[in-house]
Amino acid sequence: MATLKEISAELGWSVTTVSRALNGFPEVNENTRKKVQEVADRLGYRPNRVAQRLVTGRSGMVGMIVKIKADMSADQTFFEILTGLTAALSRRETDLVLAVDQDDDPVTPYKKLLERDILDGFILNAPTTNDPRVSFLLERGIPFVLHGQDRPDPTYPSFGIDNKAVSARSVKMLSNLGHQRIALINGKLRHAYASDRLAGFDDAARGLGLTQTPIANEATYESDGYTKALDMLAGPTPPTAFICASTVIAAGVIRAVRDRGLRVPHDVSVMAHDDALPLTRAINFDPALTVTRAPLRDACTPLADILLDHLNGTPALELQRLQDIELIVRGSTGPAPKEA
Amino acid sequence: MATLKEISAELGWSVTTVSRALNGFPEVNENTRKKVQEVADRLGYRPNRVAQRLVTGRSGMVGMIVKIKADMSADQTFFEILTGLTAALSRRETDLVLAVDQDDDPVTPYKKLLERDILDGFILNAPTTNDPRVSFLLERGIPFVLHGQDRPDPTYPSFGIDNKAVSARSVKMLSNLGHQRIALINGKLRHAYASDRLAGFDDAARGLGLTQTPIANEATYESDGYTKALDMLAGPTPPTAFICASTVIAAGVIRAVRDRGLRVPHDVSVMAHDDALPLTRAINFDPALTVTRAPLRDACTPLADILLDHLNGTPALELQRLQDIELIVRGSTGPAPKEA
DNA sequence: TAGTTTTTCCAAAACGTTTTGAATAATATT
DNA sequence: AATATTATTCAAAACGTTTTGGAAAAACTA
Incomplete structure (x- = not known):
């Protein structure tokens, strides 16, 4: 793995300049920026995300806890939202990582992952009324977005239907x-x-x-x-x-x-x-x-966008959106029958 | 989040001593160790895993890439191994994190996760013959364990049936x-x-x-x-x-x-x-x-142990094990019929 | 040419933790 | 009491990256 230090040594510029060149800081000369980028490309430089998170608090990974159930009926929902979210987040250069929930207390897996201090935020789905996961994350100021709402006046980012x-x-x-x-x-x-x-x-x-x-x-x-x-x-x-x-x-x-x-x-x-x-x-x-x-699939991009906008500073109350509901009348409904 | 620095300041010992006390270094006086542990407990100290990985190269998280398929027939296998592995790794204070594979090339999701440089290793399952994922990870010296084998003379840790x-x-x-x-x-x-x-x-x-x-x-x-x-x-x-x-x-x-x-x-x-x-x-x-x-479930603990032992330094060739196969004769088999 | 302004790059510190090698304190021996 | 040995703690550096505040170089003006 190439480091900023190696690029810096090869070009004779400081690590600071190399970092700022790669991150598009405006005061870096365009020629300098190009030369740094060329060496970085040649050496296959990739920023060390662990080091970045230590400094910036951001790793580029968000988490979702998955509850495995004995019956398979929820799988369609599960797979639909997983694949949709993975694609939507990927478009914003963010990785979705999953962990399996095997505890009686739904809050426990969040505690375990938070100990790692690696994830930037969470996506929560399938809320219960006054969901304890929501309360737990709110208390700690951990960023998340909820698919749906769990209370009448939510103070967190959310996207779902009414x-x-x-x-x-x-x-x-x-x-x-x-x-x-x-x-x-x-x-x-x-x-x-x-x-x-x-x-x-x-x-x-x-x-x-x-x-x-x-x-x-x-x-x-x-x-x-x-x-x-x-x-x-x-x-x-x-x-x-x-x-x-x-x-x-x-x-x-x-x-x-x-x-x-x-x-x-x-x-x-x-x-x-x-x-x-x-x-x-x-x-x-x-x-x-x-x-x-x-469509559940239509929730994925808004959920991803809302979470990332929240991580980028948008206040939660500006990030509560509703998904459109379309009433489609087909052949299974008709006028009430005449009473016999 | 409490840090070593805060414990150090409260007790008047160096960060070095606090770190060594918490990590069981033998030259730290027992009284010192106890006092450090008490303050750490009181402050709710949890080591910052990002900082640890930066120094030690270990985060305590291993990864598994999950391929989502349109048909659901693999779900039993999928769920069985997920829940088994999560439990087995948890017993060794390691988190399993999953990412969804949505690419045509099975190697691509590994590349993406490796850019993060956050995971300690991988668990691979369902190998194809001469699996490209195996070759990719071997070339880069990335630790992994394979459930099964993909080639006649494997040089990596593995656990599976013959x-x-x-x-x-x-x-x-x-x-x-x-x-x-x-x-x-x-x-x-x-x-x-x-x-x-x-x-x-x-x-x-x-x-x-x-x-x-x-x-x-x-x-x-x-x-x-x-x-x-x-x-x-x-x-x-x-x-x-x-x-x-x-x-x-x-x-x-x-x-x-x-x-x-x-x-x-x-x-x-x-x-x-x-x-x-x-x-x-x-x-x-x-x-x-x-x-x-x-039983697929019986593979989970050995897989977890093999990977972690490998991460702890055991050479790969000592970590290739076979799962027992039990022949159970029941009523669906009997002597060949007499030819008419 | 000298002074001023703008542009560009840099040293140092930070992030939280671990480890090396040494310094210091305590204990034992002569 | 002086010296040697052992036990305990510490300063500094490292990990890779980002950022603050400033230094140095370049460009402009009088």
Whole structure:
């Protein structure tokens, strides 16, 4: 590994000048800069990042802790955001490094990595409500960006969708189609997104004077959608429309509707939130699925940019952005059925 | 973050003494050492790893590059080795950090991470024959351990199974049961393990004078096992026994055997190599599967130990170890059928 | 030519830690 | 008490890079 000292010795200039030449300081003469760059290229000089971080506090590496789960259902999300973030950060000459979380306490892996004092910041995803990781990093002034929000008035950089609006827009659309009995099949309530969608659903239903709005939480898989929808459809006043937390859950709901001899959308409308993951495509449903769409992949560049802008000095409150949600109406939703 | 300087100032001893006290140097008085440790504990002192690496060349972090693939079939392997390695390294106060490989050239992500000069070494897995990553790291004298081998006379630390012996023991066992027509359904030949198993199969068959030994390579999924076994069973002299690259492939072979109206093991014996992954358990097969067994999880601690011993100075040639293979005979294999 | 201004490069210090070789203090021996 | 030996601590340098504040060189002006 070539060092500044070697370049300095070969050219007869100080280490200071060599450093400033390579780093584009304006007071270095252009000829000097060119000569330094030529020798650096020839010797294959690469700055020692460890030494840089010791002086500047920056290594050019940001971290993300990965929770390995026994079930594989989250893998699409996981891989999608990993590959997207790696590419987005790479465009800004930053490396994403991962560590595996194997502790009961979600804060522990952050403590361990912080002991190394090597990473410039963190990207956090899948927040729980009032996420302890967020509180921990805020207390220590460690830079991070959160994908989503974990509290109503966040003081940290973030990028995500407005999950209350996801529910509200869905409820309004279905209400406009004449649906009075609208069901929500929601995710696990420990996740902040699910909690927000529940709140948004309640608010919207109340605002529209809807009173028959059954809710089931804690759904993850297709089979959850199936069993919870079956239960709801078995009641005396079954819902005529479902809002599902994901396209995967919607597949289960549609299967349940059909197993009851009902038609989509003629008898029951089904819609879902769509992260636009590669293996569960809404347009491949029969009928094609109506969705509130916000591709997970579209979050990667903003997340990378927000974190790096924050590291470069932009105040956190200027780095809270929302991802657009697109309502796409397809064949899985239609007017409420006439009451028999 | 407390520093040695702060401890030094509080106690009135030099930074040198404080450093040596904390690092257990024998010439430091025991009383001195205790006092230093107390202040360090009180101030929450943690060594700055960046500064340490600058002086010692060690950060306490080793790296692994992860190739993200579109299909999910490798995830079991991936997760198994990740979680195992993280735990094993953690026991030796070393952090495993991951980076995502998104380049066509498998060497590129190593180059990028090496520019950082932060990691102490690498763990490499899934080698191809004469793996370019191995050559690259050897040329640069970068410490690493390889899970498996990629060449006949490796000069680097490694831990893995003898894949030639996997095939040889399987062939011998089936030959001893009277089988004369033994088929191999092998993995992708670009992987070193598949290449070695092919060689071992050929050698063993030749040594036993077997001449009807059909081979199919490039199998990964259950469906590969199914279609390749169907093809072989459709011939004029179908095999009476199969050796499969994995338990997943064996499931496909068994399905093909049954679709042909044949019985396992009465008409056709089926065995496989078993990495003991959690979701594809050989004893859950019907009948329970005969296997050459080498749990992937059992490789993790040796891999971690070998790499760290190498970093601590043990020569590479003393750090090449083989994992035991256990031949477990169960109900899927039996004597060759009598010729009709 | 002398004085002033601008441009360019540099010495020193810093970052936090480790290590070498020596200095100092304490203890033992004569 | 003086000398020798052992135990303990220390100053300085190193690691590679960046930055502050200033020195030196070059260019400009009167």
